[in-house]
Amino acid sequence: MEISLLAEHPHCVPEIAQWYFTEWASKSPTGTLEKVIVDVKARSENRDKLPLSYIGLQNGVLAGVVELKFREHKKYPEYEHWLGGVYVKSDFRKQGVAKAIIVKALSHADSLGISELYLQTEEKNVSLYAQFGFKELHKAELGITIMVRLKKG
Numbered sequence: 001m002e003i004s005l006l007a008e009h010p011h012c013v014p015e016i017a018q019w020y021f022t023e024w025a026s027k028s029p030t031g032t033l034e035k036v037i038v039d040v041k042a043r044s045e046n047r048d049k050l051p052l053s054y055i056g057l058q059n060g061v062l063a064g065v066v067e068l069k070f071r072e073h074k075k076y077p078e079y080e081h082w083l084g085g086v087y088v089k090s091d092f093r094k095q096g097v098a099k100a101i102i103v104k105a106l107s108h109a110d111s112l113g114i115s116e117l118y119l120q121t122e123e124k125n126v127s128l129y130a131q132f133g134f135k136e137l138h139k140a141e142l143g144i145t146i147m148v149r150l151k152k153g
Helices: 010-023 033-043 097-111 123-130
Strands: 002-005 052-058 061-070 081-088 116-122 135-139 144-150
Touching: 002 097, 010 033, 010 052, 010 061, 010 081, 033 052, 052 097, 061 097, 081 097, 116 123, 123 144
Parallel strands: 081 116
Antiparallel strands: 002 052, 052 061, 061 081, 116 144, 135 144
């Protein structure tokens, strides 16, 4: 699998935006595909500063995406750096795609000197992120768990 910055593959923005809209934004009364496209496009422009995204390509086909973001959650402005938007296309699930793109994003976060990295996830995914050193911090609304990873050293 090839792992690249979304900045190197901006043609993938519409597909990622559709994934995000279907999975999350469509459930919000204010969520629109147009807003999601704008957000994903913003993360497709950066290579060395946040926000940015990594994608996984399997034989040239978009398989998954992960984002590194700044102050993702309005309720927790003190939590600066976030891992989020982890999505793997159904055809590629259970094949190590999420693990590969998360490892790449964590390596990038470490190289930027990010000492605390937060995420929000559904309870069913807590064990996935625990593999990467994330610890449960607290529960949030609607069955969401906030987790944190402290940089080693």
